[in-house]
Amino acid sequence: MASADPVHGWFARSGYAVALGAELIHLSEDSARILLPYKEENSNPGKALHGGCAASMASLGGQAVARAALGPDSGPWHTSGLQVNYLSAAIGEAVVTEARLLRKGKQMCFVDVSVATQAGKPIAHATTMVRGRFGAPEPEWVKSRGDDGAADPGSMGPHIGRIPFMAARGIRVEHMTGGHSRLVMPFQEANADESGGMHEGAVLALLDTTGAMAGWAETGPGPFKASTPAMQGQILRPPPGEDLIGYARVVQRDRDIFYSAVELAGCSDGRLVARGTVIYRIVTS
Incomplete structure (x- = not known):
């Protein structure tokens, strides 16, 4: 295994991990x-x-294992594929993440990740595929399709930024009606990675939230129960150090389940950073 020090340093020098309060308390080769x-x-x-x-x-668990397994010269790194299943809620309590290497390739690691309370209650389960680019040159990045430019945050949009986690990220809602949403997240220290780019964790938080808001944009506000059962995501490249914009639209729904397609892009050039699907549940009856 490569020295663990670079991985611990990555935690300590990444503004996002510090803002969350995440502590890497164990690291081995797997x-x-x-x-x-x-x-x-x-x-x-x-x-x-x-x-x-x-x-x-x-993301943090998968990358910690992959960085240690592939070595410090294998970067930059990004989570090319991720599936998260949300199993239950953690209410006012700490959680522990356990990440386990499933398989290591020449440039990729497959990692199984479980999140649970300290009492052992399962909170989330994920599988990740983390890629080490080994300094490979970047390809020409595709631009996001964007949206029609409408700017109606709806009745809920102005309130989203007051949610504690959203406020800490600086996320604001620009559009949120008719099953479509558009959110912007600024590049700031509390969202940053040691590399100088946006932290993957912040990217996934924006993906999760943008998709969920498309569901709410379909139903409108009400005394409903809501949660995210699952999310799939692909971070296409190491995120840049700039503001990101998220676009989502509900592509299918039934009574309670909303399937939202999401794209995240750089605000300056519109080039894709991440994409995915958020499965959101809103119980309206």
Whole structure:
């Protein structure tokens, strides 16, 4: 295994990991353990851990193992594929992430990640495929399709930024009606990676939230119960150090389940950074 020091340093010098309060408490050649203490800034109303935090733990755990397994010269790194299943809520309590190497290739690592409370209650499960680029030159990045440019945040949009986790990320809603959403997240220290780019965890939080808001844009507000059962994502490249914009649209729904296609791009050039599908549940009856 490569020295663990670069991986611990990555945690300590990444503004996003520091802002979350994530602590890398164990690292070996095939496993990692991360403690995330309870913080109001990581929560939804009611002290529930935000789904973006659980997705962030999948990224942090997967990358910690992959960086250690592939070595410090294998970067830059990005999570090319990720599946997160949200199993239950963590209410006002710390969670522990356990990441386990499933298989190591020449440039890729497949990692299984579980998030649970300290009492052992399962919170989320993920599988990740992390790629080390070994300094390979970047290809020409495709531009996002964007949207029609409408700017109606709806009745809910102005309130989203007041949710503790959203406020900490600086996320704002530009559009949120008719099953479509558009959100912007600024590049700031609390969202940053040691590399100088946006942290993958913050990227996944934006993907999760943009997809969820498309579901709410379909139903409108109401006394409904809502949650994210699952999310799939692909981070196409190491995220740049700039503001990101997220576009989502509901492509299919039934009574309770909303399937939202999401694209994230750089605000300056519109080039894709990540894409995925958020499966959101809103119980309206």
